[in-house]
Amino acid sequence: MDETDRNLISALRHDARASLSDLAAMLEVSRTTVRARIERLKQAGEIVGFTVVLRGDAARDPVRGLMMIGIEGRGTDRIIRQINGLSAVRAVHTTNGRWDLIVEIGTDTLEAFDVILGQIRKFDGIASSETSLLLNTRKSGG
Incomplete structure (x- = not known):
């Protein structure tokens, strides 16, 4: 896991519903890179799921x-x-x-x-x- 992965995870922790475009702009990488990294982190078991917190x-x-x-x-x-x-x-x-x-x-x-x-x-x-x-x-x- 590199710095971009850590920054991506941090951004997802802040807002797991952020669009790929918003994440890409924040990380200064392409949407394709964000999508591929999320998929790779899920496959590697680093990201095990997403959740919703209700009021x-x-x-x-x-x-x-x-x-x-x-x-x-x-x-x-x-x-x-x-x-x-x-x-x-x-x-x-x-x-x-x-x-x-x-x-x-x-x-x-x-x-x-x-x-x-x-x-x-x-x-x-x-x-x-x-x-x-x-x-x-x-x-x-x-």
Whole structure:
């Protein structure tokens, strides 16, 4: 992947519906080049799909946050299964460093968010946690 491919992907992340002509002008290449590069990136598995974000999806979770979790012992797989069973959990990431897991949570209210935090903190094997509310998302989607 070269600089033109990276710039093309960046442009598509900003507006996946941009016309080939607009993308070509932005990248200072031909429409044929843009079309061929998109096709090649799809065939190589670099681009795996396109999606639509609806207004309802964006407004779905007015209260969002990240919960960092430290786990004692060897219960990580069990704890991940328990966390994945909660409807307010949007993603679970394993990580290195101080925290073992980072959990993305989304709810309708602060009260509901607090309930989910309480449920997770009660899981056997969770030694510590720290939670940060997400105030604003400046860029999303990779």
